[in-house]
Amino acid sequence: MQRRRALEDEPRVHAMIHHGLKLEEYRAFLHDLYDIVWHFCPAMAAAAARCGDEFRNVRYALYERIEEEKEHETWVLEDVGAVGGDVAGAKADPPSAPVQAMIAFNYHGAERVHPCSVLGMLYMLEVVSSVYGGSLNQLLKTIADPTAQRSIINSTRMNFYLFAQMFRENGFVTHIAG
């Protein structure tokens, strides 16, 4: 809760919610978003690959989400193109440092901490975009294992922290030519 509120307190997040972004800022934001979305399904796949039958319902929930989310990175590229952004650049150049760190953390969590860590990524992105409605809540209620629970809490905090960094001076604005 604290981390979500901290996100809303970020001046650029606040400004974006109330006043939108300038065209060049939106292009830069979409560049970072492209890489987040590109890694969304592979990060879920890495987690699914590590869920034993103890977390069978998590594994199947991840399969479903992969099915729903796959290829949405092409939507972001279409948006980049539609606002006159640099599609080839978005594909070729790495995202900002905090976004690289966020993507990296989600693989690290899934592969080296606990596969359920990935639910922290889903939770953060769900809160930010409000896409999934209640299905994630249902899934989270089924997680009784304390190690899995701790990994989800830590991962949620990490994802909110890093997502907020994306709106700071070393975040997406670094893509703005200058």
Added chain:
Amino acid sequence: MSFFITLVEMTDANRRELETIPKVNSMIHHGLSLAEYKAFLHDLYHIVWHFCPVMAAAAARCSDRFREVRYDLYDRIEEEKGHETWVLEDIEAIGGDVAGARAHPPSAPVQAMIAFNYFGAERVHPCSVLGMLYMLEVVSSVYGGRVSDSIARTLGRNVDAGGFRFLSSHATMDVDHMAKLNILVKTIDDPEAQESIVNSTRVNFYQFGRMFGEGGFQSSVGG
């Protein structure tokens, strides 16, 4: 131009940015309070814990095209292994919480830095790991000695009397490591490998800097 010089030049702004962080500046000149130093060592323990496994992940992905990198990583693993226990000894020596350092995750920026280094080694390019080595060796050889002296002075302790083994030994050791890294980095002529090293160095400086900001090691002081 030698790629090592290119690397230094292309990432110099990121290194200088580190020095402008108020907490980094005050740590270099005035050390840390005891509670802060304990919190700093907690984060450092995790950085050092992952240092060899990250190099191993990279070594495992170096084909013979990067044979020299692979063998250099083997040497470094041999030299650095077990050094996380030095950090635990330092924590113990200053009355810190050894079990807590082992059991609890490091601060958010340190988790992110560790994660990024596995990601770079495994999914971007094995040479990405050289960006981690470069950042840590710059920091250690340039600031390590001054920082351990400043902290010891502030705490009224002697650097040789326990609590500073990791920082003070690495400051000297890493001058030699940096000379070796210079020779290795010069051999990298593949453009993709070079790009991965520059990017990784920048991200490592950035994440290391965040450790001294909001959400960094100070967030666990007295909390």
